[in-house]
Amino acid sequence: xxxxxxxxxxxSDENLFEEIVKEKEYIGYYNLVHQDTSIFKEYAATxxxxxxxxxxxxxxxxxxxxxxxxxxxxxxxxxxxxFLETTDPIDIxxxxxxxxxxxxxxxxxxxxxxTIETVSVFKYLHSLxxxxxxxxxxxxxxxxxxxTYAEKNNIRRFEIPKDVGGRFSVFSAVxxxxxxxxxxxxxxxxxxTKEVHDSFFSKGLESSxxxxxxAYERILKKARFFTEHKQKFNINVVFSYSSRxxxxxxxxxxxxxxxxxxxxxxxxxxGLTPIGxxxxxxxxxFLQLIVEGTRDKTVTVIxxxxxxxxxxxxxxxxxxxxxxxxxxxxxxxKLINMQADAxxxxxxxxxxxxxxxxxxxxxxxxxxxxxxYEYELLTSVCAKFMYINAYDQPGVEAGKIILKEKxxx
Amino acid sequence: xxxxxxxxxxxSDENLFEEIVKEKEYIGYYNLVHQDTSIFKEYAATxxxxxxxxxxxxxxxxxxxxxxxxxxxxxxxxxxxxFLETTDPIDIxxxxxxxxxxxxxxxxxxxxxxTIETVSVFKYLHSLxxxxxxxxxxxxxxxxxxxTYAEKNNIRRFEIPKDVGGRFSVFSAVxxxxxxxxxxxxxxxxxxTKEVHDSFFSKGLESSxxxxxxAYERILKKARFFTEHKQKFNINVVFSYSSRxxxxxxxxxxxxxxxxxxxxxxxxxxGLTPIGxxxxxxxxxFLQLIVEGTRDKTVTVIxxxxxxxxxxxxxxxxxxxxxxxxxxxxxxxKLINMQADAxxxxxxxxxxxxxxxxxxxxxxxxxxxxxxYEYELLTSVCAKFMYINAYDQPGVEAGKIILKEKxxx
Numbered sequence: 048x049x050x051x052x053x054x055x056x057x058x059s060d061e062n063l064f065e066e067i068v069k070e071k072e073y074i075g076y077y078n079l080v081h082q083d084t085s086i087f088k089e090y091a092a093t094x095x096x097x098x099x100x101x102x103x104x105x106x107x108x109x110x111x112x113x114x115x116x117x118x119x120x121x122x123x124x125x126x127x128x129x130f131l132e133t134t135d136p137i138d139i140x141x142x143x144x145x146x147x148x149x150x151x152x153x154x155x156x157x158x159x160x161x162t163i164e165t166v167s168v169f170k171y172l173h174s175l176x177x178x179x180x181x182x183x184x185x186x187x188x189x190x191x192x193x194x195t196y197a198e199k200n201n202i203r204r205f206e207i208p209k210d211v212g213g214r215f216s217v218f219s220a221v222x223x224x225x226x227x228x229x230x231x232x233x234x235x236x237x238x239x240t241k242e243v244h245d246s247f248f249s250k251g252l253e254s255s256x257x258x259x260x261x262a263y264e265r266i267l268k269k270a271r272f273f274t275e276h277k278q279k280f281n282i283n284v285v286f287s288y289s290s291r292x293x294x295x296x297x298x299x300x301x302x303x304x305x306x307x308x309x310x311x312x313x314x315x316x317x318g319l320t321p322i323g324x325x326x327x328x329x330x331x332x333f334l335q336l337i338v339e340g341t342r343d344k345t346v347t348v349i350x351x352x353x354x355x356x357x358x359x360x361x362x363x364x365x366x367x368x369x370x371x372x373x374x375x376x377x378x379x380x381k382l383i384n385m386q387a388d389a390x391x392x393x394x395x396x397x398x399x400x401x402x403x404x405x406x407x408x409x410x411x412x413x414x415x416x417x418x419x420y421e422y423e424l425l426t427s428v429c430a431k432f433m434y435i436n437a438y439d440q441p442g443v444e445a446g447k448i449i450l451k452e453k454x455x456x
Numbered sequence: 457x458x459x460x461x462x463x464x465x466x467x468s469d470e471n472l473f474e475e476i477v478k479e480k481e482y483i484g485y486y487n488l489v490h491q492d493t494s495i496f497k498e499y500a501a502t503x504x505x506x507x508x509x510x511x512x513x514x515x516x517x518x519x520x521x522x523x524x525x526x527x528x529x530x531x532x533x534x535x536x537x538x539f540l541e542t543t544d545p546i547d548i549x550x551x552x553x554x555x556x557x558x559x560x561x562x563x564x565x566x567x568x569x570x571t572i573e574t575v576s577v578f579k580y581l582h583s584l585x586x587x588x589x590x591x592x593x594x595x596x597x598x599x600x601x602x603x604t605y606a607e608k609n610n611i612r613r614f615e616i617p618k619d620v621g622g623r624f625s626v627f628s629a630v631x632x633x634x635x636x637x638x639x640x641x642x643x644x645x646x647x648x649t650k651e652v653h654d655s656f657f658s659k660g661l662e663s664s665x666x667x668x669x670x671a672y673e674r675i676l677k678k679a680r681f682f683t684e685h686k687q688k689f690n691i692n693v694v695f696s697y698s699s700r701x702x703x704x705x706x707x708x709x710x711x712x713x714x715x716x717x718x719x720x721x722x723x724x725x726x727g728l729t730p731i732g733x734x735x736x737x738x739x740x741x742f743l744q745l746i747v748e749g750t751r752d753k754t755v756t757v758i759x760x761x762x763x764x765x766x767x768x769x770x771x772x773x774x775x776x777x778x779x780x781x782x783x784x785x786x787x788x789x790k791l792i793n794m795q796a797d798a799x800x801x802x803x804x805x806x807x808x809x810x811x812x813x814x815x816x817x818x819x820x821x822x823x824x825x826x827x828x829y830e831y832e833l834l835t836s837v838c839a840k841f842m843y844i845n846a847y848d849q850p851g852v853e854a855g856k857i858i859l860k861e862k863x864x865x
Contacts, residue, residue: 334855445805
């Protein structure tokens, strides 16, 4: 018998790890954990304006929004952060109504430098106020057209490294600069990423007792499970039990969808579909589908151990509603976590829905950064298992070309 | 040869229509189009408070939020509407910070009357302000415990009919009362639903020229396609090209997921998974997965013909960015629709992604109501094709029982 095949090779955890270590030499996001943050902090210290408006879309805003949304009510922040992302005219107008543009710093972010949404909104802002080196800053690649614009107008520039993709850029200037400006501790963010980085790249040898097991093992196991069962479980639900994680969910959707929806090396379409839902709200919306519907979903539940908040249900007797008096005196943070536990238990009782639970310590820079960096690593590892390139997005180019043609007409 | 089978029967469009007509006798939402709205308008006229806070979750808020979010910046509304939906303590606290509770009407909505999230938040509000017949109103079933509470406290009650399910209740008191109070024209809403109702139940005979074809044909064709191909295309994406439709997307996710994720009459799990994304933002997030990923998704694009908004990109020469000068002078509403068209064209060019386009006329009560009522009908028809009950949600009961047991301990 002669035999040949064109199967994708199968890959051991060991070989995969070596591939990731190789990739680390030319994919930039892995190494952002080692950055010197002083240029961001120095610039942040000079900003006088009360409002910071980020003009950007996709990878230029989602990660920053995720961190800001997570932390903003738990920290005393000195400034307000706003995002102008879309070409929807009513959205632009209604957002601007609540911002004093005379007391605003504009942060224009575009990796390519010619993102149509970003440039059109930036142009529009010129019709409302003067924009110059005193109230604008630009974050882009060093050789982009937006960089040229900034240079010509003497506007301060920060660089997005070429080897850091947009959706992996939150821990570069893209996220760190605006977050530092509003008063978030970016060193604590990087500390969180570095803990996960070190645990992963040392294969867990340096992991602390806080991990119930090390990031390397956890990520490898999860990525292997998700990709081996990708035909049956083509949907990966993240069920976050706090509205504070709504931005994280959106960031996850981009990271996962845009990185893993690709042709593989055999020209076979791949794609794991991300869904982000919020508990307990979506117990009243999406949970029924998870529990009784087709078995095509994995579920990752994310909970927060400590909300640092003692909001409590008072002992108020409501005549007629006495049957619910058992919740009296309970802290809301306790209630939401009991609801999460009940959901997890009901899913696990079914025994045929893959489910994992990530409990993060608290609402802090370090814990959100750890969660996000771990998801970046998980995405890279899944892509390796699937023999795809996590870092490009060729599928969205066709629409851009068609749009340009429409303009020519 | 003897022969038996236990296949689900196949069903003709004709028989299916007859089933829906039969169902209309005991499923209430179909007939909400014929309501007398005067009790809502009369009550609304008496409300003096500037803020309206809805306390509810899932079907008690999502539809109302969808309509409010769609219209709020395009109408001159007299009051502000807020939603307290979750047990997340930070969310509750941060939302209440911006509301003057002394100038607030509380609308407590729970179909069952004992929803734990709703009652716990309502109890919490009692610790902040006095709640009585002057500043509260209750919407619930006529025999619920919340109804008893309202009766004992002389608080005005409005009824959710027993035969109207929560996620199908937006055009009952649940949505109409709070929307009327803030100044939305609820008769125009019902007019929109009635147009779709009449077109569907007359099989298109009364349809107006505005429909490119009638609601009956459109809904039957779409439901048949979605359910016949449910194994291959287990995900139904709604891609809405306006941030105004963000609430609609969320409402759609509940309606679709919770209605269609069920055991069928043969005890086989069914489930079509809803995803809601927003253009052009999610061109930079989810589109890559649609275009290059596994072919497991249908795509419904929703666009708005007329935004009634003339926000325009000014002719501002930005040195360095001249290559984008072709957008100068363009209205944003034109740009967003050109972006939608380019996306649709790029999807259709691929020829293997099922895609339909719903273009609604404008940002008006009538058009959002038509869209929502059509989606309700579509959901009912899909459920018939799949031999499931669209109107129950047995899968979420297990979690509730586990939660109660946790309290007993």
